[in-house]
Amino acid sequence: MINKAEKSITDVLSQIKDGATIMIGGFGTAGQPAELIDGLINLGVKDLVIINNNAGNGDHGLAKLLKTGAVRKIICSFPRQSDSWVFDELYRAGKIELELVPQGNLACRIQAAGMGLGAVYTPTGFGTLLAEGKETRHIDGKDYVLEYPIKADFALIKASKGDRWGNLVYRKSARNFGPIMAMAADVTIAQVSEIVDLGELDPEHIVTPGIFVQHVVQIQPASTEPASDESTSTAATA
Amino acid sequence: MINKAEKSITDVLSQIKDGATIMIGGFGTAGQPAELIDGLINLGVKDLVIINNNAGNGDHGLAKLLKTGAVRKIICSFPRQSDSWVFDELYRAGKIELELVPQGNLACRIQAAGMGLGAVYTPTGFGTLLAEGKETRHIDGKDYVLEYPIKADFALIKASKGDRWGNLVYRKSARNFGPIMAMAADVTIAQVSEIVDLGELDPEHIVTPGIFVQHVVQIQPASTEPASDESTSTAATA
Amino acid sequence: MSHTSYTALTRDQIAERAAQDIPDGAYVNLGIGLPTKIAQYLPDDKEVFLHSENGLLAFGPPPAKGEEDPELINAGKEYVTMLDGGSFFHHGDSFAMMRGGHIDICALGAFQVAANGDLANWSTGAEDAIPAVGGAMDLAVGAKKVFVMTNHTTKTGDPKIVSKLTYPVTGKNCVDRIYTDLCVIDVTDKGLAVTEMVDGMSFTDLQALTGAPLINATK
């Protein structure tokens, strides 16, 4: 029986090694897999390349990961925010490499990876600093920039519900990068609020089919109970 | 009030003129917009370019459209079938042009059009007759063929339910090319089994958001009543 | 320089003016900041579909206090609601809407707009600045019409409408119309055509506040 439901965040993340390229879902905090990021911080791996729309907010989550010095390079569209001080400081100190990508190119380069395309001509960014040095082409009256796929070793994403085959559904604007990152990573790990029995997710409504997902971890809803080490993930019963 | 629900197939199709490029959904008969195709036949336009996975079956639907001589060129992946005699005869007589495209390239060229990409490098077809004369490139250890978007003036597709804003959901394997064709055509006309009130389609479950759909026509389920001229479409009440 | 007596529009008035040009049934993306205000001035008798790059179509006004949902936010990370008939989708589809020419109108802020419609709104090019671009470049190349909303000049009085950009470009030849606190300008093949000015503004004075030649197309 194939069971992609995992009991322990620590165990499932332990396959991530130094130097890994990791996509992290989320747009701001919506869809950010907070518990998986905390697990990654605890794992203590180094020299990471992170792909995310932003570069962390405040002092927790992705920002905290950056602060530990674990991230060599970040590929994102919007690092500068009012509360991106952790990234700002690292960047100004030359301690982190930034590849700034227009958000739609970030999306379509991730999609290109998932779709198995070698490269795409995109109109976005043509003639701008972000296309400097890149190959361009005039096609059918319009200018395009050649952009290459963004792949990853791992994608850490947040979904709403999942099943033991890895099928996922999302919630509202937390969907954002989750489905396309799941398609572009060798190993996708999804944290979900609920693992449901096989067949409970309507085949018409599944957004990410299980083929794109290798592991699903159920995150216990925040409670007033004191948290123990393993309490952020619970066993799947499916 | 924006109401994309149309009462008459004849009226909505009347904007299609000679020489139009038209995508038609469906894989075999699943998802084939049979009533819209009949409407197109009745319209009597000529010199059409048709994009479909196949090239018609038997003597009805797309095959019947071909038989009227209305189609100058067909772009498809699998014309030859046991019951594709209408196409076979036209093709052997040199009366129809065929652009044969591997099915996945058909899909991703349609997607490229919907996504606004200028061209894509796809691995499919490299080194084959279907890539003859096409630009190729070796990227990251693999060979790719440069393929250009397939756009259309119109897409005729079949969905299960729609609303007056053009939101659509599909049914089972009838989904196939519908969602990507809707994104790649200037004007998408969807036939549906039921037009529902706005808000009845769950925003999490909508497969084709209304932005990609210009007209929705409800097809009356087959009944034992004698059919009058307009009886294949009914008014939306949404 | 002698000024005629005019009253510049407030930010809300600029938004109100721009809102009048959004037709019924338009698919519209409103940039962060001033453009977002357009939503408040869309007339009730029109149905306008607001798109947000993070995967929302037909979102509605902010929620009532206490009903905010951290997973229902717009591109500016503000809480919103969904209208009946709205939909959620992933970033790939969202930017297909933008890049693929499916958005009728986007309204963006600007650092500078050039006479040929070049737009600068993502970077001042300052040496120590942290760069960030988001979805601006996608909207600039993808939307059928690009509206810019901006004060006519900077806080220090320098023109923001210029012959040639001095800031890094966001998109080339992309701007169709400019709404400022002083006027409305159409970017045309012949140049920048002023179609409206605030009461009391003279064309001569407006030209003096502008870094590129204007055409007087007011009626």
Added chain:
Amino acid sequence: MSHTSYTALTRDQIAERAAQDIPDGAYVNLGIGLPTKIAQYLPDDKEVFLHSENGLLAFGPPPAKGEEDPELINAGKEYVTMLDGGSFFHHGDSFAMMRGGHIDICALGAFQVAANGDLANWSTGAEDAIPAVGGAMDLAVGAKKVFVMTNHTTKTGDPKIVSKLTYPVTGKNCVDRIYTDLCVIDVTDKGLAVTEMVDGMSFTDLQALTGAPLINATK
């Protein structure tokens, strides 16, 4: 030519043999015809996910008579059912699964397979033939492993396993393993390695029926 006494596998036996090599949890696309038969021989204690190019994952056996649904068909246009945990998606996502390397195994029929793993299965190149390709080229380049299932020779006794294709190629260097009615062959960097033969078959006789050099890798 003298023959040792052997019994060729039936079509069902070829499918049964190939089915043994499908591991638990594999995502598998079965081509039209002989490969489709694999589904009947998958053991009950394994969960194998069958993908169909027309937008199905984890479909199941044919429906009971009278329960056929014309909108629930596989790529061969045969009626199927869905398993609990199956899903529907559009053609874009379906071919992303194929082209993007997400399918573990595809099993395809063949006109010819060359010693280097080139596959021909879409066109005989006959002058008057109506061409058709479908999803074969996508599977050939996209699946992690490509299994070919075929009779070892044509009806007229010509080899289908050849040094160089004479029919138009579907995909270059794509075949990993060949299941015929006479043997199982791995396509390796060193050449075609025969790992199994039917009872009574000798390597010499097998080589005589094959248009490319074989390596005897039977145990």
